[in-house]
Each structure stands twice: as structure tokens, then as C-alpha cells.
Amino acid sequence: MKGLVLAGGSGTRLRPITFTSAKQLVPVANKPILFYGLEQLRDAGVVDVGIVVGDTAADIEAAVGDGSAFGLQVTYLRQEAPLGLAHAVLTAADFLGDDDFVMFLGDNLIEGGLGDLVAAFERDRPAAQLLLKRVPDPDRFGVAVLGADGTIERLVEKPADPPSDLALVGVYLFTSAIVDASRRIVPSARGELEITDAIQRLVDDGLPVRASQVSGWWLDTGKKDELLDANRVVLSTVIRRVEGEVDAASTITGEVVIEAGAVVAGSVVRGPAVIAAGTRIVDSYVGPFTSIDRGCVVERSEVEFSVLMPGCHLRDVRRLEGSLLGRDVRVVRGTRRPSAHRLLLGDHSDVELAEGS
Incomplete structure (x- = not known):
């Protein structure tokens, strides 16, 4: 056959x-x-x-x-x-x-x-x-x-x-x-x-x-929503495996995979979740049903029920959930005045801003 x-x-x-x-x-x-x-x-x-x-x-x-x-x-x-x-x-x-x-x-x-x-x-x-x-x-x-x-x-x-x-x-x-x-x-x-x-x-x-x-x-x-649901279902089958570097200030709870070469510092990771090699999670929260691919950086941010493809960078993001980020996407909180959302979006992008944000 x-x-x-x-x-x-x-x-x-x-x-x-x-x-x-x-x-x-x-x-x-x-x-x-x-x-x-x-x-x-x-x-x-x-x-x-x-x-x-x-x-x-x-x-x-x-x-x-x-x-x-x-x-x-x-x-x-x-x-x-x-x-x-x-x-x-x-x-x-x-x-x-x-x-x-x-x-x-x-x-x-x-x-x-x-x-x-x-x-x-x-x-x-x-x-x-x-x-x-x-x-x-x-x-x-x-x-x-x-x-x-x-x-x-x-x-x-x-x-x-x-x-x-x-x-x-x-x-x-x-x-x-x-x-x-x-x-x-x-x-x-x-x-x-x-x-x-x-x-x-x-x-x-x-x-x-x-x-x-x-x-x-x-x-x-x-x-997008179907893919996030698929991610949720597959992550529900993962078995805990922590091979990367996790410092004493971090808490890892549940079925979490942290691949060798990943770094988690001063952060909370609650499974099921997968963090790939070469990724750094610093002073952040990674919640259930989140997969973070290779070479990403998450700093002083919260992310849950999301998929981050390789090379993404989150910095000072108060809360990100139900999101699918493509390769090398950068999401940061700006410090310039006046305070405003500054976006560079391609065709067919879909952005939902939290109330009061």
C-alpha cells in the first residue's frame, strides 16, 4: 500500500x-x-x-x-x-x-x-x-x-x-x-x-x-482557532521533561517540556506547555496550552493558550492569550510619548486589543 x-x-x-x-x-x-x-x-x-x-x-x-x-x-x-x-x-x-x-x-x-x-x-x-x-x-x-x-x-x-x-x-x-x-x-x-x-x-x-x-x-x-485547539489537544498528551536550564527562582508546574538549550529564569511555567531549545523565558509567566518554538525570547511578559513560532520576541507584554505569532514576530510595550499602539501589519492580519489597553 x-x-x-x-x-x-x-x-x-x-x-x-x-x-x-x-x-x-x-x-x-x-x-x-x-x-x-x-x-x-x-x-x-x-x-x-x-x-x-x-x-x-x-x-x-x-x-x-x-x-x-x-x-x-x-x-x-x-x-x-x-x-x-x-x-x-x-x-x-x-x-x-x-x-x-x-x-x-x-x-x-x-x-x-x-x-x-x-x-x-x-x-x-x-x-x-x-x-x-x-x-x-x-x-x-x-x-x-x-x-x-x-x-x-x-x-x-x-x-x-x-x-x-x-x-x-x-x-x-x-x-x-x-x-x-x-x-x-x-x-x-x-x-x-x-x-x-x-x-x-x-x-x-x-x-x-x-x-x-x-x-x-x-x-x-x-x-487560527482550530490550530490553537489542535495545539491544546496535542499538548494535553505531553509528558514532563525538563532538560533545559531552570533557575531556583522559577516554578515549573505540571506537564512541561523544556528542551535542552532553553533557559527559564525568574519565571512561572504551568503546563501543559512546550518550550523549545534556544528560547529564553525571563521574569515571565507561561500558562497552559502554550508552545514556544526555537530561538524565542519572552521577557517580563505573560502568555497563555498561544503558539509562538521560531524567533518571536515578547517584552513587557501584560497579557497575551489565544494568539498565533508567526516567525520572528516582535511584540513589545513602547515607552515613547504620547502612549499609543504602533503596529506594522501585513495583509489579512487580525488584531484584537484588550479593553482599556
Whole structure:
């Protein structure tokens, strides 16, 4: 069985972060989202993996390389434009050949891995095996309607009036029949070749299409709040490990990872939290569900429920929470008069100022 990881989207919902970085490389608990999926494929015994890339191909290739660091053999497949998931399948047709494959969206996270799912598919070999999850907002997703026997009867992509609350999770298992089905569909009203239409073609052809419901968490990290929630969930699984330098004036409480090369001085860190190598936390408070990446400096500041990407600098920041800071962001309290907020913001930035600040 092969793997097909989709990493070609532009990440418009995470701008301005994704103006300078692929959305699949935005970190969760200080590790790029994409890496979790690659590790789950490897752990399920899937080592021959194609990664579909687009405009951010150089970033993806620089981060993943030839895949050997993950125990994988990686082939990069350039998609001409983000024209739908079924179009991505057609882009990968030569790579896939007649092999079965797992397709994984590179900005999704699921709990529990893929091992049991892959084993069940290899045992039974339906034309397709889909993962479903009940969601409160099914109009944002492809949704499935199940028959009395639990097999899939109908699929609809982002319906205005959802026929069910069962969303398609970003993990699919297919035989090569999906390649032929993808060739026999037409673009949707969105101008894309929808994977839901291709799977519906399998259903209409009378081929077995099965569904499994995700019992644990599934996280789609396409927006800032979703990414922060993913960070919260993953941080909830960390195990305390303090290898960096922590002085006697500091207090470390709960499940906290402080990597070797990090420095914590005169500060309070309450887990779950992760502080990467090369970062300095001085006279500050780091609260739960916060991940601080490499080379950051936090001085006389408070930060909680946030993600700081590499090279960020906070100084004299009274309180920062629910925030996602991109690489090399600098947030400081100014001393110039008159007192005012002085901002340099890129396109699509989102700033919320505290009342009275």
C-alpha cells in the first residue's frame, strides 16, 4: 500500500502566517502539522509516500527531504493548481499505478493513528474506506448519508442544507478504482474535481464503499482557532521533561517540556506547555496550552493558550492569550510619548486589543 499526502493548498484561512510558510508546516506543539501525518503513515507500515505539492513546494521539500528522517521514501508530485482532491488523485495517477493507497490531508490530525484502519482495509478491500466524524457544522465539509447496513449511500460536498452531520475526515483508503472514477467526473460549481463526486461514482457503480466513525479527536487546522485547539489537544498528551536550564527562582508546574538549550529564569511555567531549545523565558509567566518554538525570547511578559513560532520576541507584554505569532514576530510595550499602539501589519492580519489597553 502507498501513501498520498496532500500538501498543495495555499492556506488562505491562516493568512498572514501562510504568506511566508506552507500551512502544513505551521507547528502544533512545536512540530509541523504535516510531520504528524507522515509519522502515522510510517507507523501503519506505509513507507512509499507521494506528497502532492503546489506553490509552497520548496518549503515542503526543504522540511521533509527524501523522507528518510521519517523512515519513508518520498516522491513529490506537482499539482498545477488547487483544483480539488480528485484532481490531486489524477495528478498522482502514475505514482499510484494499480496499488491501493491511503490519502491523508496534510493539515489534519486524528487521534489513534492509522494502523487498525489500514489493517481492516487490507483484509476486506472495499473500493473505498472513509473516516467520518459527527460535527456541529457539517455545511463546512463533505458529508455522508449512511444506509441501514452502515455503508455509504450518498455524499455531498459542503451542502447548504446538510443531509447528515457526518463529515468526511481527511483520511481515505482507496483501491485504484478511484483513479478511474476521478476521470469520469466533471468540475463542481466551485470549479474543482471533488473527491466526494468520485466516491459517489464508486457507489453508483455498485462498488463497496465503507465507513468508519472516528471515536477520538479529529482536528482540521485550517484556521487560527482550530490550530490553537489542535495545539491544546496535542499538548494535553505531553509528558514532563525538563532538560533545559531552570533557575531556583522559577516554578515549573505540571506537564512541561523544556528542551535542552532553553533557559527559564525568574519565571512561572504551568503546563501543559512546550518550550523549545534556544528560547529564553525571563521574569515571565507561561500558562497552559502554550508552545514556544526555537530561538524565542519572552521577557517580563505573560502568555497563555498561544503558539509562538521560531524567533518571536515578547517584552513587557501584560497579557497575551489565544494568539498565533508567526516567525520572528516582535511584540513589545513602547515607552515613547504620547502612549499609543504602533503596529506594522501585513495583509489579512487580525488584531484584537484588550479593553482599556
